[in-house]
Amino acid sequence: MSFIMVDVEADGPIPGDYSLVSFGAVLVDETLDKTFYGRCKPISDRFIPEALAVSGHTREDMMTFDDPEAVFQQFGDWLAEVSSGQPMFVSDNNGFDWQFINWYFHHFLGKNPFGHSSTNLGSLYKGLVKDFFVNFKHLRKTKHTHHPVEDAKGNAEALLHLKKEMGLKISLK
Template structure:
């Protein structure tokens, strides 16, 4: 199984009504060198200015991004290239990130290469330390910048630390 850490930025709370602005992915493995980054043109006229501001882009900038079908097809091709194994989607907030990636894959390519499962990094950490009040965020080495590749790398670093230093049994 290949674990792919994903982070997305959007201009609103749900896919379809709002748009995924950009996303990043990294193969969870030592070195964290295999990454993907996509910027997507909006699919809707609706957006929440405060949500868009988190991404660091203006509405004018995102209107010039790539067509979502092109980006999602490139992402699917990248996933097929980096792993011939089953893919596991992992995210800091998989309830949010997963809904956008899943919707965009199904809407623009007809299928989601991740299948129907995802893993929440925070929940995994809470189980590992047996404390629902704990957070993994101190395990990140890469600064959390809201650039999705940076954020995915930081989260992947945390997962690698859980495996290498905390005894998480996971095959990466």
């Protein structure tokens, strides 16, 4: 099983009514050098300007982005190339990130290579330290910029810290 750290930027709170703007993915291994970056054209006329602004893109930018079906085909191909077995989806906020990735995979390709499960990095950290009120974000090395590849990389660094420094039993293949 391979662990894939994912981060999503979107122009609203839910897929379908709103659009995924961009997303990044990183294979969690010692090098963190296998990454994927996708930018998608809007699937809806609706957007929340404040949500879109977080991504650093404008609606005009988004109109030049790639067709979501093509992006998700490329993402699926990348996952097949870098993963050993079924990949495990991990993110900082899997309640948000998972819903977009899962919806887009099912809507455009009819299946999700991640299956039906995801893991939340923050919850994993809280369990390791036995404190519901802490967060892991101080473990990132890469600055959190809202560029999804950089954010996914920072979160992958935190997961590696949990393994190396805190004894998390996880096999990285």
